[in-house]
Amino acid sequence: xxxxxxxxxxxxxxxxxxxxxxxxxxxxxxxxxxxxxxxxxxxxxxxxxxxxxxxxxxxxxxxxxxxxxxxxxxxxxxxxxxxxxxxxxxxxxxxxxxxxxxxxxxxxxxxxxxxxxxxxxxxxxxxxxxxxxxxxxxxxx
Numbered sequence: 001x002x003x004x005x006x007x008x009x010x011x012x013x014x015x016x017x018x019x020x021x022x023x024x025x026x027x028x029x030x031x032x033x034x035x036x037x038x039x040x041x042x043x044x045x046x047x048x049x050x051x052x053x054x055x056x057x058x059x060x061x062x063x064x065x066x067x068x069x070x071x072x073x074x075x076x077x078x079x080x081x082x083x084x085x086x087x088x089x090x091x092x093x094x095x096x097x098x099x100x101x102x103x104x105x106x107x108x109x110x111x112x113x114x115x116x117x118x119x120x121x122x123x124x125x126x127x128x129x130x131x132x133x134x135x136x137x138x139x140x141x
Contacts, residue, residue: 106137
């Protein structure tokens with residue numbers, strides 16, 4: 001006997017309708033889940049590393065990019081992404097400031113070598129001083 005299966009279009013419509021109606025359940029579920037997420041995610045570091053290594057071995061990233069294609073990227077980014085972008089940026093303002101401030105402090109405290117005449121290769125040392133200081137900060141955590 002064959003297994004009865006709904007067609008993909010009907011299942012997709014149900015998925016979209018039920019998913020949209022569950023926004024409140026989603027919000028209340030994640031509000032109390034932060035500590036569980038943190039501890040469970042931290043405990044899964046070895047599994048994550050093994051899965052990433054397996055993915056690299058299989059070439060899964062490149063295969064996934066090829067499967068999705070540029071058309072899907074452009075369609076989703078220009079519609080769904082564009083609609084969500086403004087709210088996402090507004091919501092990220094505080095986190096952006098908090099995470100950017102340490103790097104601005106590093107730049108503020110860099111002592112640059114003297115400026116040389118325009119075109120002098122020694123001027124690149126000024127750029128390198130900033131780049132090296134920022135890299136040290138990043139690696140320090």
